[in-house]
Amino acid sequence: MIIQLEKDITDIQRATLEAKLQSVSYQTTEVATQFSEYIIGVGKKEFDIRAIGTMPGIRDIHRVSDAYKLVSKKWKVEDTQIDLGDGIKIGGGSFAMMAGPCSIESEEQIESTIAHLVKNNVRIMRGGVYKPRSSPYSFRGLGIDGLKLWYKKASEAGIKIITEVMMTEQIDDMIEYIDVFQVGARNSQNFNLLDALGKVDKPVMLKRGISGTIDELLQSAEYIFSNGNEKIMLCERGIRTYENSYRNCMDLNAIAMLKEKSHLPVIADPSHGIGVRRFVERIALASVMAGADGVIFEVHECPEKAFSDGQQTLSYEEAETLFDRLRKTFEFRENL
Ligand code: PEP
Numbered sequence: 001m002i003i004q005l006e007k008d009i010t011d012i013q014r015a016t017l018e019a020k021l022q023s024v025s026y027q028t029t030e031v032a033t034q035f036s037e038y039i040i041g042v043g044k045k046e047f048d049i050r051a052i053g054t055m056p057g058i059r060d061i062h063r064v065s066d067a068y069k070l071v072s073k074k075w076k077v078e079d080t081q082i083d084l085g086d087g088i089k090i091g092g093g094s095f096a097m098m099a100g101p102c103s104i105e106s107e108e109q110i111e112s113t114i115a116h117l118v119k120n121n122v123r124i125m126r127g128g129v130y131k132p133r134s135s136p137y138s139f140r141g142l143g144i145d146g147l148k149l150w151y152k153k154a155s156e157a158g159i160k161i162i163t164e165v166m167m168t169e170q171i172d173d174m175i176e177y178i179d180v181f182q183v184g185a186r187n188s189q190n191f192n193l194l195d196a197l198g199k200v201d202k203p204v205m206l207k208r209g210i211s212g213t214i215d216e217l218l219q220s221a222e223y224i225f226s227n228g229n230e231k232i233m234l235c236e237r238g239i240r241t242y243e244n245s246y247r248n249c250m251d252l253n254a255i256a257m258l259k260e261k262s263h264l265p266v267i268a269d270p271s272h273g274i275g276v277r278r279f280v281e282r283i284a285l286a287s288v289m290a291g292a293d294g295v296i297f298e299v300h301e302c303p304e305k306a307f308s309d310g311q312q313t314l315s316y317e318e319a320e321t322l323f324d325r326l327r328k329t330f331e332f333r334e335n336l
Pocket residue numbers: 102128132183184185186207237272
């Protein structure tokens with residue numbers, strides 16, 4: 001059960017509510033986000049929730065018995081929109097395109113990518129400065145100095161940045177220099193990191209775990225929300241199956257399903273989703289038709305020379321075609 005409190009609820013009204021919930025043996029958790037205050041009640045006893053809904057100081061009440069609650073569409077029917085500022089919005093009818101290299105490599109690469117995005121009127125750049133790599137001997141990113149340089153160049157050009165945070169300890173150093181925190185597939189169930197990202201007022205894009213279920217992804221999102229941060233996007237990036245002729249299996253079904261189960265924006269990552277450059281475009285377009293609110297993909301001036309994930313990275317030319325086709329596909333879907 002979710003109970004949303006009025007902003008001006010009095011102490012006496014709170015005490016009355018608590019007494020009522022205790023009388024039916026409900027275990028409660030208080031949640032205060034940047035937008036509202038909620039009480040999550042968990043209990044078995046059946047009772048008429050109107051008895052609470054009509055109490056003064058209560059804004060809304062719903063029974064949501066799934067393991068995830070605040071991120072559920074059963075709680076909030078309308079789609080959540082995330083506002084990055086400067087007219088850049090994600091979800092709720094605004095289609096988002098995010099592109100950039102797998103890894104931030106150099107000042108020259110940052111400048112070249114920004115110029116490419118500006119030319120194509122794309123306002124969000126991706127890139128990793130802390131890279132989770134399967135091998136410890138692979139390039140692991142430029143770290144905080146690379147991030148500072150990138151953020152400076154991007155903000156000068158009116159571009160927002162999304163980048164992966166791998167550890168709780170990195171949040172404070174990074175927060176001034178990012179627009180969206182990305183939680184990578186390998187950290188999708190790092191509950192300490194999710195708790196910590198719930199305590200900051202910055203949007204978070206949460207990726208699905210390599211073998212994560214849809215319910216696990218939604219419960220991970222619930223960690224962020226229940227710690228106080230409502231600005232969450234979900235990302236389908238492909239899962240591991242028995243198939244090994246491509247890198248991951250892009251689960252288009254999950255996009256449709258997540259849109260039904262949750263009010264949060266759903267972003268598709270076709271680059272990691274299939275991991276094969278020549279198929280990225282068609283998987284990206286299919287993701288839009290499946291209901292995605294945005295697409296994030298990898299692009300590089302010279303994919304063959306990329307420090308990481310070159311095999312799934314588009315050239316500028318290929319990206320240009322994809323931006324155009326994504327816009328057209330989104331428009332087509334919205335007019336169906
Ligand atoms: C990435 O976006 O470059 C990345 C490492 O993604 P994932 O966590 O989905 O593997």
